[in-house]
Amino acid sequence: MARVMASLLRLNAHFGGRLLTTGVAIAGTFQPYFWLNDHLPPRFDFLTPLDTAIPFLPWTYALYSSFFALLLGAAWLLDGHEYLRMLGAVLLANAVCYLGFFLFTAHYPRPPLDSIPPGFWREQFRQMRASDNAGNTFPSIHVATTLLGALRLRHQRGGALWVLWAVLICLSTLTVKQHYVVDVLGGIGVAWGVHALLFRRPVPALAAPVEARS
Secondary structure, three states, rough: OOHHHHHHHHHHHHHHHHHHHHHHHHHHOOOHHHHHHOOOOOOOOOOOHHHHHHEEEEEEHHHOOOHHHHHHHHHHOOOHHHHHHHHHHHHHHHHHHHHHHHHHOEEOOOOOOHHHHOOOHHHHHHHHHOOOOOOOOOOOHHHHHHHHHHHHHOOOOOOOHHHHHHHHHHHHHHHHOOOOHHHHHHHHHHHHHHHHHHHHOOOOOOOOOOOOOO
């Protein structure tokens, strides 16, 4: 195991290695994701009046899909050790979300493609829906992954902008009608829980007791 970690650290010491690691990790997570989405029938309905009131804004698909770019930003800015820690957190969050997909299977009632004016955005949604079915909603893996990236990037230069970008991506999961409000809350909970578990601050040393006066 030590040799494997040493090899991973050497590989991820440069940006190209981090890109390769990211590609392998994403490819690995796609397999269980698509299997669950293709084989689990819906058993829950999380639709609320708030979900219905949120408008469908096809152009926000640009924000929704930009979370891949946020991961690339993390690969660029974080050093190899920190990036591997973040990627490990993302993989753990994925596993937690898969369990949620299995236990609380729901399918989002996505607007029909015909409701999108012909052109660029309709084609983007057609391609996305051709591979990503309406399931795998709770908790949102999109939100969990995005927030984990932002939580590590907030310490970097322009940290507030990374966080703002992550918030906009999370909101876009609602306006592209991929997720319920409860899915977003669940994704936030997964991200914060995994981050708290894997990125605990060291416990400060206790101050030495003051010696009693003689």
